[in-house]
Amino acid sequence: MSTAxxxxxxxxxxxxxxxxxxxxxxxxxxxxxxxxxxxxxDAEIAEAFVHGLIGGTRTRGSATHDLEAVNGxxxxxxxxxxxxxxxxxxxxxxxxxxxxxxxxxxxxDRLILVAxxxxxxxxxxxxxxxxxxxxxxxxxxxxxxxERDNTIWTGTSASKFRRSTHRRLMCDYQVxxxxxxxxxxxxx
Numbered sequence: 001m002s003t004a005x006x007x008x009x010x011x012x013x014x015x016x017x018x019x020x021x022x023x024x025x026x027x028x029x030x031x032x033x034x035x036x037x038x039x040x041x042d043a044e045i046a047e048a049f050v051h052g053l054i055g056g057t058r059t060r061g062s063a064t065h066d067l068e069a070v071n072g073x074x075x076x077x078x079x080x081x082x083x084x085x086x087x088x089x090x091x092x093x094x095x096x097x098x099x100x101x102x103x104x105x106x107x108x109d110r111l112i113l114v115a116x117x118x119x120x121x122x123x124x125x126x127x128x129x130x131x132x133x134x135x136x137x138x139x140x141x142x143x144x145x146x147e148r149d150n151t152i153w154t155g156t157s158a159s160k161f162r163r164s165t166h167r168r169l170m171c172d173y174q175v176x177x178x179x180x181x182x183x184x185x186x187x188x
Contacts, residue, residue, distance in 0.1 A: 099151065
C-alpha cells in the first residue's frame, strides 16, 4: 500500500512535467545540431523497436536489409515522423523515403514501416496501445505503393481514404505488435 498523499503526487506530477519540458527543449536543440543526420536516430529507434518485438539478428552499416528474423525473413525497417504538409494544414501524413535504398540496392523479403500514431485516429488503428503504428509490406508490393522517387507516403486517417496507397496500407498491411511477433518469431 502506498503512503503517498494526494499533495505529494500532485507535486511529483508537476516536477515530472517540468522535467519533460526541459527534455523536449534539449532534444530539439540536439536534433538541430545533427541537422540532416537526425533521421538516423529515428531509424535506430524503429529498428530497435522491431528487434525488441521479434528478436532475430540486426545487420550493421549499409547492409541490404536491417534485420533477419528468427524465421529467416529479411526485413527492411523504415521510420516516418508525423508530418504536416503545409504550415496551416490540419492534415497529417507519414513519408518513408528511399524504401528500396539508394540506387535500389536493398535486398529484403518484407518492408516494415513504423510511425507515430496520429492522436486523432489512434483508437481506430489495429493496435492503439502500441507506441507506433506498424505496416508490414511484402517486397512484391513495395513498388506498387511507392512513388517514382521510391518514397511511400500516406495520410494518417484510419478511415478516410483519398489514395489507393492509403487504403492498401491501412486495410491490407497494418499489423498489431502481436501479429508482427507471431509472423516472425516462429520458424516454419
